[in-house]
Amino acid sequence: MFEDRPDLVDRIVTHLRRPVQIDPALDGRVMQEIAQVDTGRRPGAAVAAWRWLIRPRQFVVSPLGALTAAAGLAAVVWALSGRGVPAVPPAEDAPREFQFVVVAPRAARVALVGDFNDWDATRTPMRPSQRGGPVWTAVLHLSPGRYRYAFLVDGSRWLADPAAPHARDDEFGAPSSVVTVGGS
Amino acid sequence: MTALSGDTRPPVERVTRPPDAGKSDGTAPSVGIPKVGTSDGELVRRVLAGDTGAYAALVARYRDRLGRYAVHMLGDRQDAEEALQDAFVRAHRSLARCDDPERFGAWLYGILVNRCRTTGGRAARRARLFVRDDAALSGVPLPSPAERAEWDDTVRWALGQLAPEYREAFLLKHVEDLEYEEMAQLTGAGISALKMRVKRAREQLQIIFREAERV
Numbered sequence: 201m202f203e204d205r206p207d208l209v210d211r212i213v214t215h216l217r218r219p220v221q222i223d224p225a226l227d228g229r230v231m232q233e234i235a236q237v238d239t240g241r242r243p244g245a246a247v248a249a250w251r252w253l254i255r256p257r258q259f260v261v262s263p264l265g266a267l268t269a270a271a272g273l274a275a276v277v278w279a280l281s282g283r284g285v286p287a288v289p290p291a292e293d294a295p296r297e298f299q300f301v302v303v304a305p306r307a308a309r310v311a312l313v314g315d316f317n318d319w320d321a322t323r324t325p326m327r328p329s330q331r332g333g334p335v336w337t338a339v340l341h342l343s344p345g346r347y348r349y350a351f352l353v354d355g356s357r358w359l360a361d362p363a364a365p366h367a368r369d370d371e372f373g374a375p376s377s378v379v380t381v382g383g384s
Numbered sequence: 385m386t387a388l389s390g391d392t393r394p395p396v397e398r399v400t401r402p403p404d405a406g407k408s409d410g411t412a413p414s415v416g417i418p419k420v421g422t423s424d425g426e427l428v429r430r431v432l433a434g435d436t437g438a439y440a441a442l443v444a445r446y447r448d449r450l451g452r453y454a455v456h457m458l459g460d461r462q463d464a465e466e467a468l469q470d471a472f473v474r475a476h477r478s479l480a481r482c483d484d485p486e487r488f489g490a491w492l493y494g495i496l497v498n499r500c501r502t503t504g505g506r507a508a509r510r511a512r513l514f515v516r517d518d519a520a521l522s523g524v525p526l527p528s529p530a531e532r533a534e535w536d537d538t539v540r541w542a543l544g545q546l547a548p549e550y551r552e553a554f555l556l557k558h559v560e561d562l563e564y565e566e567m568a569q570l571t572g573a574g575i576s577a578l579k580m581r582v583k584r585a586r587e588q589l590q591i592i593f594r595e596a597e598r599v
Contacts, residue, residue: 208593209558209586215539216559222451226465227443230472234439301437305444330422335440 227303227334228362235363295341296381300349302326302361305334307353312338314349314376321352344382350375428485431476439479443472446489450496456555457500459544467503471496494570497552504548542592546585549573553581554589 300312310326317323326336336351348367351359360366360375367376422441430438450471454464475482475492482491543551556567557578564575571578 203590204587205590208590212539212542212589212593213558215535216452216456216543216555219448220452220455222447222455222468223465224444224447226447226451226469227440230443230469230476231436231440233469233473234436234476299434299436301440303440303444329435329437329441333441334444335437337435337437 224305231301231303232363293344295343298340298342298379298381300338300340302336302351302359303334304336304353307336309354310336311352312349313352315347316340316342321355342381346378346380348376348378350377423486424488425485428479428482428488431479439476442488446492450493453555453560454496454500456543456559457551458504459540463503467499468496471499490566497570501548542589545592546588550581550585550588553578554585557582
């Protein structure tokens with residue numbers, strides 16, 4: 201005959217309800233995996249179409265063909281003159297917006313430093329996504345190029361970006377990461 | 385049905401007692417998830433708008449609470465963290481399919497429950513950790529007294545003796561304090577089946593502890 205002992209079950213439950221501390225570094229691993237997934241994600245149809253349109257191509261044109269094309273272009277320009285400029289895609293060398301993210305749960309302040317701000321810790325302070333929150337972000341507009349960067353935590357601790365390739369050619373000894381902007 | 389709802393409290397309010405903890409018996413310690421500021425719904429919307437950093441706030445918010453379930457369910461911290469990480473990544477990938485962003489926590493819970501089932505199945509095949517039927521349960525060799533010296537070890541060991549579906553139901557009902565309706569949504573099982581599993585889990589835990597006391 202089974203004898204119910206709810207006190208024993210209560211004791212087990214009370215024990216199991218104690219907080220379990222999970223490694224806070226899991227946050228960074230999750231965000232890193234998400235960043236990798238995002239990087240490797242196949243582009244949508246619109247992005248694929250745009251890339252197809254801007255892909256460099258070679259054309260062989262006869263002098264007569266070139267003359268015809270020039271005449272056609274002139275006609276188009278003439279037809280559009282006075283009607284405003286049509287929207288054009290951003291130039292290849294136009295600055296692009298980049299969001300930098302780092303998880304630093306115990307940081308009081310975090311600065312983004314890199315080639316883009318002469319490694320000046322005062323120029324790009326990062327902001328917590330919520331007050332006292334562990335996630336710090338900064339948004340920069342970067343022209344095409346290759347930039348080394350790092351996060352400076354509380355003015356003394358250097359962190360490379362776990363979600364980006366590490367710089368191999370860092371001459372300062374501190375860990376740093378690399379972001380490449382544009383078609384280089 | 386409020387236990388897994390997202391936080392909609394005003395900013396900078398720290399919840400010292402989670403909405404799911406010890407609502408009836410008052411014996412449960414506070415197992416607070418620090419929820420400061422932005423609601424789940426707002427964070428989900430920001431992530432969907434391209435603010436990846438907002439997702440890290442959701443991860444930090446739910447890490448420990450969901451981790452507790454995974455640790456108890458899988459009995460192994462490394463497996464638990466693996467399942468938890470997998471659940472977070474999968475949830476991010478499918479975030480647009482979260483019908484009610486304010487109940488992101490409940491939705492995420494469902495994903496974790498499934499990941500724990502998968503991981504638990506792998507672990508069982510790997511280590512034959514779980515015993516799946518009563519006959520086998522009665523023949524389980526008990527650990528030595530030294531191994532059972534700590535209550536923590538004993539509880540973990542006893543949980544490991546339960547069939548996964550019993551352990552799952554017991555943890556969701558008694559530890560995570562969910563209603564049966566919520567458990568049914570998460571597990572896909574019927575309410576009567578879940579009630580039976582919880583009852584059997586309680587009985588088996590008591591049998592296991594009684595057996596352990598005799599040794």
